[in-house]
Amino acid sequence: MPVLNRFSEAAIARNPAWVQLLGLCPLLAVSNTIANALGLAVASAAVLIGSATLVSLARRFIPADVRLPCFVLVIATFTTLVNLAMEAYAFDLYQRIALFVQIIVTNCMILARIEQVAAKESLGRTVLDACGAAVGFAAAILALGAAREVLAIGFPLAALPPGAFLVAGLLLALTNMRRGQATDTGASAPADEKPQARTVAGQR
Amino acid sequence: MLGTLRNIAALAILAAVAGFALTWVARLTEDEVARNRLAAETRILRELAGVDVDAAVDGDLVLCDRGQVIVRGVGRGYGGQFRLAIAIGAEGEIQGVRVIDHQETPGFGDILDTPSAWLQSFRTGDVHAVTGATVTSEAVMLAVERIAGRVNLKALCPS
Numbered sequence: 001m002p003v004l005n006r007f008s009e010a011a012i013a014r015n016p017a018w019v020q021l022l023g024l025c026p027l028l029a030v031s032n033t034i035a036n037a038l039g040l041a042v043a044s045a046a047v048l049i050g051s052a053t054l055v056s057l058a059r060r061f062i063p064a065d066v067r068l069p070c071f072v073l074v075i076a077t078f079t080t081l082v083n084l085a086m087e088a089y090a091f092d093l094y095q096r097i098a099l100f101v102q103i104i105v106t107n108c109m110i111l112a113r114i115e116q117v118a119a120k121e122s123l124g125r126t127v128l129d130a131c132g133a134a135v136g137f138a139a140a141i142l143a144l145g146a147a148r149e150v151l152a153i154g155f156p157l158a159a160l161p162p163g164a165f166l167v168a169g170l171l172l173a174l175t176n177m178r179r180g181q182a183t184d185t186g187a188s189a190p191a192d193e194k195p196q197a198r199t200v201a202g203q204r
Numbered sequence: 205m206l207g208t209l210r211n212i213a214a215l216a217i218l219a220a221v222a223g224f225a226l227t228w229v230a231r232l233t234e235d236e237v238a239r240n241r242l243a244a245e246t247r248i249l250r251e252l253a254g255v256d257v258d259a260a261v262d263g264d265l266v267l268c269d270r271g272q273v274i275v276r277g278v279g280r281g282y283g284g285q286f287r288l289a290i291a292i293g294a295e296g297e298i299q300g301v302r303v304i305d306h307q308e309t310p311g312f313g314d315i316l317d318t319p320s321a322w323l324q325s326f327r328t329g330d331v332h333a334v335t336g337a338t339v340t341s342e343a344v345m346l347a348v349e350r351i352a353g354r355v356n357l358k359a360l361c362p363s
Contacts, residue, residue, distance in 0.1 A: 058218075065207070073219060089233075099310055
C-alpha cells in the first residue's frame with residue numbers, strides 16, 4: 001500500500017534520529033525520563049505536522065529565493081504556539097522541558113523535512129511524511145527515555161547527561177547492526193537511501 | 205524588481221498571518237498562564253513560610269507573622285532577571301531563600317531549583333559561590349544581601 005509505505009519510510013527507513021542523525025540535541029537532553037520524552041515528542045510532532053501542512057498548502061505562493069526565511073518563520077510560529085499552549089495547559093511539564101520546546105525551532109529535522117518534502121509535494125503526501133517522521137522521532141526519543149529510565153535503576157549514570165550519549169550510542173549501534181543485516185540480505189533499504197543520507201550529512 | 209517585490213510581499217503576508225495567530229493565542233492563554241504562574245509561586249512561598257500565604261499580594265512584603273517576614277525581590281543573573289523570596293526572622297537572621305523564577309542556563313541554574321542544598325546553605329550564613337555557576341550563584345548572594353540589608357523589620361512589620 002503506497003500510503004503505508006510512505007508513512008513507514010518516513011518513520012523507519014528515514015528515521016530522523018537513528019538514520020539521519022538529526023534533532024539529536026533535544027533527543028539527548030530531554031530523554032532522562034519517559035514523561036519528559038513523551039512531552040517533547042508530542043510538541044515536536046505538533047510543530048512538524050503543523051508547519052509541514054501550512055508550507056505544503058502555501059508552497060505555490062512561497063518564492064524560491066526567500067523560502068528558507070518563510071519556512072523558519074512558519075516553524076517559529078508553530079513552536080511559539082505550542083509553547084504558549086503548554087504553558088497554559090501543561091504547566092508542570094512546561095517547567096521541566098520549556099527550553100527544549102523553545103529550541104524545537106532550530107531542530108534541523110523539521111527544516112529538512114519541510115525543505116525536502118513539504119515544499120515540493122502534495123498535501124496528502126506531506127502530511128503522511130510528517131506524521132511518519134513525527135512517529136519515528138517519538139519512537140526514537142521514547143526508546144532512549146525508556147532505556148535510560150530502566151538502566152538508571154542499577155546504573156545511575158544512565159540518567160545523567162553523559163549517560164544520554166552512552167545509551168544513544170548503544171541504541172544507534174544496535175540499529176546500525178540491524179540495518180547492516182537487512183542490507184546484506186537485500187531485504188530492505190530503499191534505493192535512494194544512501195544519496196539521501198549524503199545530502200543531509202552535507203547540510204548538517 | 206518584480207521578483208524583489210514578490211519576495212517582500214510573501215514574507216510580509218506570512219509575517220502578518222503569524223503575528224495575528226500568535227497574538228490571538230497569547231490572548232487566549234494569558235489568563236491560564238497567569239494562574240499557573242501564581243499557583244507555582246504560591247507553592248514556593250508556602251513551602252518557605254510553612255504557613256498559608258497569598259502570592260497575589262502587591263508589593264515586596266508577602267508575609268508578616270510572629271516575627272517572620274517574607275519579602276520578595278529581584279536580582280540579575282547570567283540569563284536575565286530572576287525573582288526570589290527571603291524569609292527573615294525577628295532578629296534579622298535569614299531563615300530561608302527560594303528562587304521563584306529564573307532564566308539561567310539549564311544545568312547551571314539547577315542550584316536555584318528546590319530542593320537545593322545550596323539554597324539551604326543561606327540558613328547557616330556560610331554561603332559560597334558554586335564552581336561552574338559563579339555568575340548565577342554570586343548574583344543570588346548579592347541579591348539576598350541587598351534585599352535582606354534593605355529590610356527594615358520594625359517599619360515593615362511592626363508587631
